[in-house]
Amino acid sequence: MPVSPPPPFPDEAKFSPRHANVPSWLREPLVHFLVLGGLLFALDHTLVGRTDNPRTILVDAKVDGEAREVFKASRGREPNEAELYALRRVWLDNEVLYREGLALGVDKGDTAIRERVIFKMLSIVDAGLKLPPIDDKQLREWFEKNRVKYDEPARYDFQEAVLSGDRSEAATRAFVETLHKGTPGELNAGLRVFKGRPHSNIVQGYGEEFAKALEESPPGEWHAQRTRDGWRATRLESITPPKPAVYETLRGVVLQDWTDAIMAEQRSAAVRALTRKYTVKVEPVNK
């Protein structure tokens, strides 16, 4: 249905609550449409479907179809005739507002719109990507090159007997002596129990020096150990040795990872190619 000028919508004066079957949202179309999730619908429709005369607005079956879907998702039923009529009116009002807004440049500087457009453009870029063929030998080679990602590192079970208050070296060593004697009731503030922590996590929490000392200490003995933020009483419980990954058992995961990696490379290359259309001037960073 081509609409130019707009069709004769009902007299707005009739839209009051006393006319119970006539939606009052006509009074505030944008707000209600936002609630129905319709903004993206309008934006999407405009971005994808606006190929004709910019001064002509087409309210067609596609609009009706999407309006029905949005309404159904919100209310759980099909809109009746009056409600569909109202939704068309809402859509039209929003389309007019959207076009006028674009004409005024109100989308400029709006990060939400910018990100949405970027997302859609990335989808278009992705649609143009094509994965090269890969055989099992090549995939295995890629797996070996990225093996560190798949190998299971050594994992350490350890405990910390928590010292409350003074955490100096002297206090910690004295506390460890008490622990060695096994005096009942002297766990002080309690135990922290760590299971299966890899080296990287121990370094992150306590520092490299502590990690090395812990990992080399004999299991089952309390030690006063210096960490990045003070002394702690810790005890290595056990070590689970590292386990190399087996390609055959991970082939599906590896193939997906390879696909993601190649797609990312191709996506970056495609965007770089688009960048060549532009002259990029980089200003120095303000200091």
Place this chain on the structure above:
Amino acid sequence: MSLGVSKSQIALAVLAALGAATVGIVADTASADKAEGKYVAGDFHNHTTCSDGSISMQKLVKKATDKVDTPFGLDWFVQAGHGNSGGTRNCTLVEDATLSTPAYPFIPGTGPQTTWSNSIGIANVKGDQPGTGGVNGYMWRWQSIQEYQYPLIEYLSTLKNLPLFIGLESIVAGHEHASMSVITGQIPLALDPANLPTSPGPLTARYTPLGNADGLAQWAYCFDAGVTDTSRGGGQHWECSVPGSANSTSAALGFNAAAQKIIPVAPVGTNGHLKTVEAMKWMVQFHPTGSYYVPAHLERAGPFNPTGNNGYNIEHLRDFNNTAPNVAFGMETQPGHGASDTRGEYTIRRNNIGGINTDSVGGTTYGGTGVYGAQIGGVWDALLGEGRNFWFFASSDWHNRGSFGPDDRRSSQDFFPGEYQRNYTMVRNGDNEGKGNRSETKLRPQEIVDGLRSGNNFAASGQLIDRLAFVACIGNPAPHGRSNSAVESMAVNAALDNTDIDHKGCVTMGEKLVVSPGSDIVVAIVVRDPSGTNYSPYSFNNPSLAQVGIKQPLNMPVLDHVDVIRGMVTGYKTPGTNDYSGQWPNDWITPYLSGKTPTLATVPAGAKNTTAAVIKTFNDATWATLSREPEFKAMTFRIEGVRASQYLRLRGTNLPPNVPFETDADGNPLPDLFTNPAAVSQTKAGANDGFPANNFLRIPCTVTGTNVPANGVTFSGTGIDGCPNHLPVVNGVKMVAFDVAAWADLWFYSNPIYIEVTGSSTVAGVK
């Protein structure tokens, strides 16, 4: 004084508890004469379309209280919209016929988005009409509370037999917001029984209530900074002075004779604060036990700003608590908006103060809690270290679900009341018999407010725990001295019954135990870590825990450990002295950005309590599991020979210490910045030092799953078994953010138990 505990001690204690409740007990079994009560879950901060929410009152009440359909089912509920932020929509109009009631039927073509002009007609909108409302009619909160929201909440409360009442999220003069209410007149006993109408009245009076919210409406007119109306209640001739308080009519503060209230003049921060102190005095004078005032998300708007309406420093909390100790008794330091792209809506460089984009205090939340409550030795401990009655609360701050509809179980903004955060409050309704004709089990607004005021309350997120008995008893000397096993038995029984203890010589949260120097204190903690699933729609493994090799479904969290925190009490600070005041450092978060941790050395003396520390930590290696009720975990220890007044409080989490970007090596929560995808502003105009979206995200979410709904379709089910599609993607990998970040990172906080040692500092805030 020494602390000692061993696993064998605990095991023996629990055996005693389980073997027979009377084994090894008790020097003195006398009751402390408390009325009976239960811990009940509730929420007092949430929004409808009458302010800037997205759904009707009826839909919100159903979502918050329904225990089957929703199914978040809170036990009590306070609906509390903004003082004035939005005000053009009629939130009493329901969305559809399923929400119809005889007095408030569904009107096709209308709903909670319908304006006041298009429903009751603009002629019925009272007071000054600001330009912002235009033809839609801008209804001041005092009118919507008094004439529309209160009648509806009374009707729903009676119809559904639910403990509901109306509150307010006040836009505070001089500060960030506050959750408050005046309950006088609300839900009167005359409603027992009430004959509810079977048909609706006119749109302007669907239901004629037996009670009223006149006190709350007048408070909103007088003291809410968003209510700039000058009509004195549209002809009700309200005035806002406080007898005996010159400031309440001070022209220097901006007293407006026509409006009969203060409209703060510059400097609006300083004068606004003084106006808000008058609000406290007004409540003390006219509603001394029928009101409460709890600063909300109090770190969000940055520090106090003398020339604007920003945050709170510790001196402002002290001012409030000094002025109205029975009204201003706590803070909502665990904010809502838990699924937002800036968790809690806290972020760095959020607030323009004097041209500088200033951080929310602390920069962000920490495990969902603001830095005032989360930092051991920080603002909360400073207040507790004075012996104040100043309690920890959480809220949902429900508005909407961000990019999802209200019936979707995913969220990129808020959780419904009860869905994620809950206050569990001891409400003593055991003496109700004879009041009205209803069952004595009915919860009434006064009892709920009394419960909040008592401090006998804990807050938990993600249903991490849903029962807590936290008990301290005199261990010696006689006559009340008790053994560890006796106290643990008491706590076990209390937790099993969802109540607290009632024995002389023993106390719980919000109470103080007065002991002679050298006494032993026995502390028993029993929690229930509920089995089964929580309300998370996600069944894939917690990606935060996956970083350290732990496989645990997001919707089946397990309590990892409980920390006991102790601080010493040294008495109230004196107004005007140096250590009465102190602004939290604006750059608190900076060290975290380079993997370091800030220290309290940079915090002013008035805003910290350096005696506060974790004195015990319990986990599955050191707590005892009740054999007949394995969801319950018991922890008991003895503090020997106390010589100084102190307090004990608890926190617990599903995260062990040293989980990257979640907890540090001591188990403290790390900044939630690392799960906040929002872009960060520059420090000031032209500074070019902002950060793009997703810049700080660090925790990957890699589970693919087979039940992962698309973003554009409403998903009202559960069991999403892969990382959802609304998570941000960095370098091709989904990253933990939004609601997944919240469900991954769960905490509970108890309120404190005080121990007052005779001859040491007095715990003056607790009688």
